[in-house]
Structures are given as structure tokens and as C-alpha cells.
Amino acid sequence: MSTLRLFSTQGGVTEVAPRLVDEEAEVQALVEGAMESMLGVRFLATEYFTGSVHGGRIDSLGLDENGAPVIVEYKRATDPGVINQGLFYMAWLVDHRTEFEALVRERLGATAASQVLWSAPRLICIADDFTRYDLHAVREHRRSIDLVRYRLYGEHHIALETVAASVATRAKAPTRLRRIGTAGTPPTQPSPAAIAYVASAVDELLLGLGEDVKKVRRQQYDAYQRLRNFACVTPRQDKLLVYLKAAPAAVDLVPGFTRDMTGLGHHGTGDLEVRLRSEEDVERAVELFRLSYAAA
DSSP, X not given: OOXXXXXXXXXXXXXXXXXXXXXXXXXXXXXXXXXXXXXXXXXXXXXXEOOTTTOOEEEEEEEETTSOEEEEEEOSSOOTTXXXXXXXXXXXXXXXXXXXXXXXXXXXXXXXXXXXXXXXXEEEEEESOOOHHHHHHHHHOSSEEEEEEEEEETTTEEEEEEEEEOOOOOOOOOSSOOOOSOTTOOTTSOOHHHHHHHHHHHHHHHHTTOTTOEEEXXXXXXXXXXXXXXXXXXXXXXXXXXXXSSOGGGSOOOTTTEEEOTTOOOSSSOSEEEEEOSHHHHHHHHHHHHHHHHHO
16 A cells, blocks of 8 residues: 655645546546656557457557557556456567557557567556565566556546566666776776776666666667656767756756757657766766656
8 A cells, every 4th residue: 555645735734635546447548648748658559459369458558768569557456467467468469569560650650660679568557556466476577567556636636656666687886986997098088998887887876776777778778767768878989878857957057968958869768968988977977867767
């Protein structure tokens, strides 16, 4: 059971009591109507029929920010079968790639269909709550699964809280970055070894921000996500480019270190670009990483 308490401060302080939807379809309609904002997933189809042989209907189908296929299953209350049901549909999806890509082509275009990331399909289960067996199963599973608890507050607010996620094995983030680079190398021209260590340190720091962080590899970038991406990392010969979901307007931009990329094309997602060339740059970026993680 969620321990989150919400209070209204209009005309005094009063608690806003949480409630569940009357019907499962209500939470499904809310999420599908704003799936990209809520989950970072582009909506493709609702109640997708899997054929007479398989005999099922997938609640929602989508494509996430990195091009990974997404199945979303909803339950009004706690349902111990939600994960198994979702995995049943996941098996169908992986076996029907051509059909899914045709759906993506129809809804999002040929480019999106040609870039579907089949190495990282996702299952998102949204329900009132989950059993302790659900939480354990997700943490042990090899598939990408997110368990998300919903609550409605009043007439105009919905809360989504990730309570468990299957994630890749992570290394412990360093408590202090060791000195990098090669003796005699000017700081403006870092060596390949220095950039490689910067990339390793950033990877550990981003994965270490929370138990719900997943890493997704694409050819052009590595994405770090909760439900949505919060960082995308692109290596260059002389620097590491990190794109964050932190709002550029909320950050004091520093020439040569941070840049507002709003409206400018780049690999991955996020409007705040951070350029990293050294240990000092990584240390300066830690708070920006945390800010972006909190915003995702």
C-alpha cells in the first residue's frame, strides 16, 4: 500500500483522499490519452487483438523513446496474475515482429518501423498495488518489467509510482573519481583513455542514481531510463555528450560545458546538453544528473 499523502493548501490544509477507478478501463483511458507525457511511450493501439489462435487482447501497445516495443497492462486493483498475463503477450509480440513493425509503420512512419529495438521489449504493469511475490519476481526476471502503482486524487490528479523494476546488473558507483588522463596531455585535448574513463564513470554514476534505472543500448547512444529516459550518452573522440531531461531554463548554462538544445536535433532525448572531457567535468555534472533523474 502506498504511503504517499497529498494535502491541499487552499483555504487551509486538508488531506486529499486517494481513490481507485471504478472500472479498469478508466485508468487505461487516462494513460492512453497522455501516454507520451506519463510513460515516455508513443501510443500505437488499444485492445490489440492477437488473433484467434493466441486468443487475447493487449491492453495498450506503444513504442518508447528508444524505439523499444512496449506492452502496457492495467488492473483496477491488486491482481497476482498481471505479470504472467503481460509476459504471455510479450511472447506473442516477440514472435510477431513483422506485424508489430507494420503497425508502427502505419501509425508512426517507415523510419520508426525500421528502427524498432527488439533487443529491449518492455512490459509496464499499472495497478492499485502488487503482491510481495510480484516484487520479487520482477527483480529476478530477465525481461524489462516495470510495476507501477496508480492513485487518483480528487477529480484532476493521477499519481504514478514505480514500485519495482527489472534492471541490468550494476557496478557500485565510485565514491571518488580517480585522476584520469595521460601525463602531459593538455586538458583541452583529452586522450582516448581519459574519455574512456569519463564514459565508465558516467555509466556508474547514472546507474547508481536509483534501483529503478535501466540502461538501453542503441547504435548511436546509450539511454538511461526510469519509466522515461533521463539521460542519453553519446561518445565523441574528444568528449562525452550527455543529454538530460532537466529543463535548460532551470540551469545556469556555462559556455563549453552546458547548452540548451531545445529544437536542435541530436541522438537520444533531452534538451540539456552536457559536455564532459575530464574528471572535474564529471564532478560538476553530478547534480545535473540527479536533477534529470528526479524529473523523469
